[in-house]
Amino acid sequence: MKALMITSLSGPDALAIQNVPEPAAKAGQTLVRVAAGGLNFADFMTSKGGYPGTPAPPLIAGREFAGVEESSGRRVMGYAQWAAFAEKVATYSNMVWTVPDGWTDEQAAAFPVNYFTAYLGYWQAGMTQPAATGKKHRVLIHAVAGGVGTAAVQIGQLLGVDMYGTSSSDEKLARVKALGLQHGINYKQHDYEEVVKNLTHGEGVDAVFEMLGGEHTAKSLRCLRDFGRVIQYGTATGKAPQLDIRAMYAKSASVQGLWLTYLSQKAEIMGPAWERLSAWIAQGKLVPQIGHVFPLERAVEAYKLLQDGKNYGKVVLRI
Numbered sequence: 160m161k162a163l164m165i166t167s168l169s170g171p172d173a174l175a176i177q178n179v180p181e182p183a184a185k186a187g188q189t190l191v192r193v194a195a196g197g198l199n200f201a202d203f204m205t206s207k208g209g210y211p212g213t214p215a216p217p218l219i220a221g222r223e224f225a226g227v228e229e230s231s232g233r234r235v236m237g238y239a240q241w242a243a244f245a246e247k248v249a250t251y252s253n254m255v256w257t258v259p260d261g262w263t264d265e266q267a268a269a270f271p272v273n274y275f276t277a278y279l280g281y282w283q284a285g286m287t288q289p290a291a292t293g294k295k296h297r298v299l300i301h302a303v304a305g306g307v308g309t310a311a312v313q314i315g316q317l318l319g320v321d322m323y324g325t326s327s328s329d330e331k332l333a334r335v336k337a338l339g340l341q342h343g344i345n346y347k348q349h350d351y352e353e354v355v356k357n358l359t360h361g362e363g364v365d366a367v368f369e370m371l372g373g374e375h376t377a378k379s380l381r382c383l384r385d386f387g388r389v390i391q392y393g394t395a396t397g398k399a400p401q402l403d404i405r406a407m408y409a410k411s412a413s414v415q416g417l418w419l420t421y422l423s424q425k426a427e428i429m430g431p432a433w434e435r436l437s438a439w440i441a442q443g444k445l446v447p448q449i450g451h452v453f454p455l456e457r458a459v460e461a462y463k464l465l466q467d468g469k470n471y472g473k474v475v476l477r478i
């Protein structure tokens with residue numbers, strides 16, 4: 160079968176389509192004929208050796224897909240650690256979900272990582288239930304126009320959250336505002352810490368969805384109000400998060416990690432999340448935002464779009 164191979168951990172240019180043997184399903188796994196792959200920032204990080212636990216190359220790229228389960232003929236969307244960008248993938252049965260009625264392969268491939276991550280961000284921030292005070296929860300979402308970001312905006316709107324979001328581009332912010340983002344912040348033109356402070360009358364937000372790392376972790380912490388939480392789920396800058404623990408004392412704030420790979424193994428967490436997400440899908444309230452679709456042959460271009468931060472919403476590969 161054809162597969163997108165990571166031939167060395169030296170970035171997107173080391174990706175190549177090669178013929179490899181078809182996978183065999185191990186115990187607990189199912190075989191899926193793949194139609195589309197969802198590209199994640201983690202795939203770009205993996206390609207350059209920046210993702211923890213990456214096996215030594217050569218290995219098949221890709222962690223998210225949609226296609227047809229060979230044993231049942233059912234259309235499924237799924238999440239795997241590796242090997243999704245190929246004509247077939249062997250994947251754990253508890254990590255595939257039935258494709259919602261009316262969804263295309265591209266939409267299905269754009270769903271699992273972004274929507275579970277965004278939902279679990281709200282869950283970790285204590286926002287999947289209304290605020291006890293009766294007031295709206297407030298969240299600051301970094302990379303609000305990206306894959307996880309656009310999912311977080313759709314879910315935040317359904318949860319009734321007051322959302323602040325950052326992006327490098329006014330054009331991208333205009334598109335996310337149409338999805339329900341109330342406060343867009345172009346961080347190339349404005350200091351997001353200042354904007355959040357001003358718009359919240361000095362109070363700050365209840366949570367920050369933080370995936371940049373470096374100085375942004377400390378800066379995001381300063382955007383919090385009392386008892387607020389930074390949900391740290393990535394380091395797109397490639398820099399280790401900077402943090403002054405003492406700055407947390409003043410407002411009883413916390414920083415909490417979120418890693419879907421870990422949480423996805425916990426049925427008691429994924430089950431209720433899927434129940435809530437699938438109910439919203441059935442009501443037509445969640446629609447994956449696909450910014451770009453590439454054939455597998457142009458995967459290098461697709462990876463570079465993420466590398467350069469030029470994508471809006473999800474980048475999908477047609478396989």
Ligand SMILES: NC(=O)c1ccc[n+]([C@@H]2O[C@H](COP(=O)([O-])OP(=O)(O)OC[C@H]3O[C@@H](n4cnc5c(N)ncnc54)[C@H](OP(=O)(O)O)[C@@H]3O)[C@@H](O)[C@H]2O)c1
Binds near residue numbers: 306472
């Ligand atoms: N922990 C988990 O389980 C988990 C799960 C999914 C994703 N993530 C993390 O969440 C983040 C978003 O993932 P995604 O797949 O949805 O990607 P994405 O947000 O669609 O793309 C990345 C976006 O980040 C912004 N960005 C800011 N600084 C950047 C930089 N130095 N380099 C590149 N982009 C930069 C860019 O948007 P602007 O130009 O608009 O700022 C870019 O479009 C990534 O850090 C990823 O690793 C973590």
